Amino acid sequence: MANQDKTFNRNILIAVDESENARRAVSYVGQMLGGLEDFRVLILHVVPEPDEDFFRTRDEKEQWLEERKQKVEELLSDHRRMLIESGFDEDRVTTRSTLRYCPSMAQCILEERDDTEYSTIVVGRQGLSRSEEFLFGSISSKIVNHARNCTVWVVE
Amino acid sequence: MEQALQETWSQEDLREMAARWLRPSQVPARFRVHEDTTDFFRVEYDDVVVLDGSPYLVRHNAKEQRFGLDDEVKFWVKRAVDLRTGEPKILKLVFYEKFLSHVGGLEFECYRSPRKEARILDLVAGHPGFMQGHAVADAEGNLIRVLDFIKGRPLSRLITGLDLDHESYFHERLPGVLGRFKEAVEGILFLHENREKHGDIRRDHILVDREDGRYRWIDFDYNYRHRENIYGYDLFGLGNILAFLVGMGDVIVRDLAARDPDALDRLSEDDLNLVFQNRVVNLRKLYPYIPRALNRVLLYFSRGTHVFYEHTSQLVSDLGEVLEAHLPPPRGLDNKGGDHGESG
Numbered sequence: 001m002a003n004q005d006k007t008f009n010r011n012i013l014i015a016v017d018e019s020e021n022a023r024r025a026v027s028y029v030g031q032m033l034g035g036l037e038d039f040r041v042l043i044l045h046v047v048p049e050p051d052e053d054f055f056r057t058r059d060e061k062e063q064w065l066e067e068r069k070q071k072v073e074e075l076l077s078d079h080r081r082m083l084i085e086s087g088f089d090e091d092r093v094t095t096r097s098t099l100r101y102c103p104s105m106a107q108c109i110l111e112e113r114d115d116t117e118y119s120t121i122v123v124g125r126q127g128l129s130r131s132e133e134f135l136f137g138s139i140s141s142k143i144v145n146h147a148r149n150c151t152v153w154v155v156e
Numbered sequence: 157m158e159q160a161l162q163e164t165w166s167q168e169d170l171r172e173m174a175a176r177w178l179r180p181s182q183v184p185a186r187f188r189v190h191e192d193t194t195d196f197f198r199v200e201y202d203d204v205v206v207l208d209g210s211p212y213l214v215r216h217n218a219k220e221q222r223f224g225l226d227d228e229v230k231f232w233v234k235r236a237v238d239l240r241t242g243e244p245k246i247l248k249l250v251f252y253e254k255f256l257s258h259v260g261g262l263e264f265e266c267y268r269s270p271r272k273e274a275r276i277l278d279l280v281a282g283h284p285g286f287m288q289g290h291a292v293a294d295a296e297g298n299l300i301r302v303l304d305f306i307k308g309r310p311l312s313r314l315i316t317g318l319d320l321d322h323e324s325y326f327h328e329r330l331p332g333v334l335g336r337f338k339e340a341v342e343g344i345l346f347l348h349e350n351r352e353k354h355g356d357i358r359r360d361h362i363l364v365d366r367e368d369g370r371y372r373w374i375d376f377d378y379n380y381r382h383r384e385n386i387y388g389y390d391l392f393g394l395g396n397i398l399a400f401l402v403g404m405g406d407v408i409v410r411d412l413a414a415r416d417p418d419a420l421d422r423l424s425e426d427d428l429n430l431v432f433q434n435r436v437v438n439l440r441k442l443y444p445y446i447p448r449a450l451n452r453v454l455l456y457f458s459r460g461t462h463v464f465y466e467h468t469s470q471l472v473s474d475l476g477e478v479l480e481a482h483l484p485p486p487r488g489l490d491n492k493g494g495d496h497g498e499s500g
Contacts, residue, residue: 050381051269051272051379052271053267053269053271053272053379054267054269054379054381056252103351103382103386104384104385104386105383105384106384130430130459130461131260131262131430131431131459132262133464134385134388134392134430134431134464135259135262135264135385135388135389135392135431136262136264136382136383136384136385136388137382137383137384137385137388138384139383139384142384
């Protein structure tokens with residue numbers, strides 16, 4: 001029974017965006033694990049870099065990036081504060097934002113995880129209708145289907 | 157992409173060239189010449205646009221028909237004549253726009269990009285399934301697309317213009333139509349394999365070439381900000397065209413209620429289009445001679461589906477199987493357009 005030998009660390013990666021379901025995922029982790037020892041949390045936000053065609057000029061792109069950077073910093077700082085208020089030590093909650101071109105956001109999140117030592121990914125469920133899932137796709141579904149060497153929690 | 161050269165043409169040169177291709181009464185006495193097309197409203201009939209040293213005589217603005225509405229004038233798209241060769245061309249001047257698109261109650265961010273279209277024109281150069289052309293910067297750096305004129309009609313008009321009942325259409329024309337459509341889907345697969353979206357897949361963005369009957373995609377300057385499925389919206393467009401082709405037009409619930417109320421009783425919500433919930437896609441319930449294999453492809457675009465196409469290659473493969481094993485061989489791929497159409 002090889003699985004009996006497998007060890008799971010207590011590092012939790014929460015992938016967030018600006019949605020309410022992402023906030024619920026952070027809240028869930030806070031409620032479940034806040035105050036427990038040894039857990040480490042990384043709050044990750046991948047900024048999807050638009051196609052180069054999206055911007056008319058370089059200045060427009062720079063402005064977009066600057067605005068986005070500011071929003072993301074506020075978002076991550078807010079989520080971090082939620083976890084600390086739930087009982088996490090300050091030095092055990094870190095944040096990371098990265099700008100990437102993502103044909104698939106799920107793939108980008110999984111690649112970010114592959115570069116870290118986090119055994120568990122937590123995401124919020126978007127609650128898409130079937131037509132939205134067809135047209136836009138579901139990030140959480142794809143993460144569940146494609147994740148390897150880690151556990152995925154999908155927060156409703 | 158080429159850089160604009162500073163080359164000027166005298167009025168006499170232009171008149172001489174124009175006289176080669178136009179009737180004497182059509183040759184203007186004086187030409188307004190534009191090397192900067194930033195304000196495309198200023199570029200009018202009988203003006204000359206000089207791009208990379210080549211003079212193009214503008215004839216008129218292009219129009220686009222949108223689902224039974226009056227033709228919409230596209231002021232940034234000019235039908236023109238290349239004065240050096242006499243060839244008809246379409247000039248697409250630079251027009252940026254960003255907007256929220258609404259489809260079946262869903263909202264997503266769309267934009268128009270000359271750079272995207274220029275890139276795709278390079279990619280599909282020589283590909284028979286796409287409009288052809290090249291991009292060239294005007295004197296102000298606006299990326300103008302110079303497109304070959306395609307003689308033919310939009311696929312939408314070809315199908316709705318047929319004077320056939322559905323069963324005759326199914327047996328006589330659909331195998332040929334679907335054969336051509338599969339080629340067109342392979343064209344979209346080619347884009348996707350090269351990490352490009354078409355961006356605005358609609359039945360009036362396929363022109364049926366009058367010379368060889370090929371279906372040719374036009375208008376690649378739209379783009380949308382994808383979420384998880386980068387090609388989901390393109391696939392949705394392909395599904396809509398497929399249902400349109402198999403149904404010999406859109407089968408609208410309201411029309412069906414008037415035309416065939418009994419058929420309506422056989423339908424459930426699951427039989428409707430996943431997004432446009434007034435269109436029937438489970439067409440076998442209306443036309444029982446449609447093979448199950450073909451209907452199964454349609455059902456991937458229905459409200460009742462639990463599985464979606466994730467990649468265009470899956471649709472190509474299923475259409476191939478339908479054509480090979482479930483439809484009679486086409487009676488010649490002769491579904492040619494008759495009238496003039498245009499790209500752009």
